[in-house]
Amino acid sequence: MKKKKNKFKENVITLFYAITAAILIRSFLFEPFSIPSGSMYPTLKVGDYLFVSKFDYGFYKHSLPFSIPLIPKRIFYTEPKRGDVVVFKTPEDNRTDYVKRVIGVPGDKIKMISSEIYLNNIKLNRIKINNEPYKYFDVIRYKEFLPDGRNYEIFEMENQNNFFQTNDFDEVEVPKDSFYVLGDNRDNSQDSRFVGFIPKSNLVGKSRIVFLSFDPEIGSWLKFWTWYSALRKDRFLFSLIPNNG
Numbered sequence: 001m002k003k004k005k006n007k008f009k010e011n012v013i014t015l016f017y018a019i020t021a022a023i024l025i026r027s028f029l030f031e032p033f034s035i036p037s038g039s040m041y042p043t044l045k046v047g048d049y050l051f052v053s054k055f056d057y058g059f060y061k062h063s064l065p066f067s068i069p070l071i072p073k074r075i076f077y078t079e080p081k082r083g084d085v086v087v088f089k090t091p092e093d094n095r096t097d098y099v100k101r102v103i104g105v106p107g108d109k110i111k112m113i114s115s116e117i118y119l120n121n122i123k124l125n126r127i128k129i130n131n132e133p134y135k136y137f138d139v140i141r142y143k144e145f146l147p148d149g150r151n152y153e154i155f156e157m158e159n160q161n162n163f164f165q166t167n168d169f170d171e172v173e174v175p176k177d178s179f180y181v182l183g184d185n186r187d188n189s190q191d192s193r194f195v196g197f198i199p200k201s202n203l204v205g206k207s208r209i210v211f212l213s214f215d216p217e218i219g220s221w222l223k224f225w226t227w228y229s230a231l232r233k234d235r236f237l238f239s240l241i242p243n244n245g
Contacts, residue, residue: 029054039189040099042153049212052087052205062089062204083150083242085207088198100191104180111171115156150242157187210238
């Protein structure tokens with residue numbers, strides 16, 4: 001009986017250590033996230049699973065599970081760069097996780113004219129890559145360049161009409177300790193054009209890498225025989241760090 005008790009105690013201690021280690025890794029190193037919507041196409045696809053680093057922008061309560069308020073203010077803070085793909089809590093409820101790209105940092109002036117971004121009165125250069133279908137729409141894929149040369153790809157609807165009212169907005173200045181974010185799928189994204197600036201206190205982490213991608217239109221996790229065909233092999237360990245130059 002004593003041996004059984006000791007064995008049970010050892011199992012409980014091992015489980016405690018395992019749970020503690022998992023919480024520490026999730027809170028201070030990397031946390032996995034899945035992508036449920038198409039707002040970041042073509043960079044992120046529905047069914048992507050990515051690792052988000054918690055240490056890039058420092059730590060705050062949103063670093064912890066359930067946003068437990070054990071860290072009173074952000075510590076070890078480093079400001080996000082333009083082009084970073086960030087996960088944050090939307091200011092609408094401070095609870096829902098969003099993933100978008102940082103376009104403006106504190107002090108930047110941003111406006112959009114006919115779908116093109118002007119950053120501090122300089123129009124961002126972009127190059128057309130091709131035309132392609134996206135769901136029920138035809139889109140144009142562009143490569144967009146930030147002033148420092150960092151670049152990434154975006155979608156724009158090919159045939160603009162009155163349904164899309166997101167292609168123009170007056171100049172705004174990004175306040176201190178806040179950021180302006182946009183989705184790469186420019187006509188299908190709930191971003192700063194709708195939810196406003198993102199305070200640094202709402203930052204969760206930096207999207208680093210897609211470690212797995214599973215096409216939900218092809219397979220289901222409940223049907224193991226569909227797994228292989230549904231896996232997007234070309235997105236295994238797909239980097240989310242913008243290209244330079």
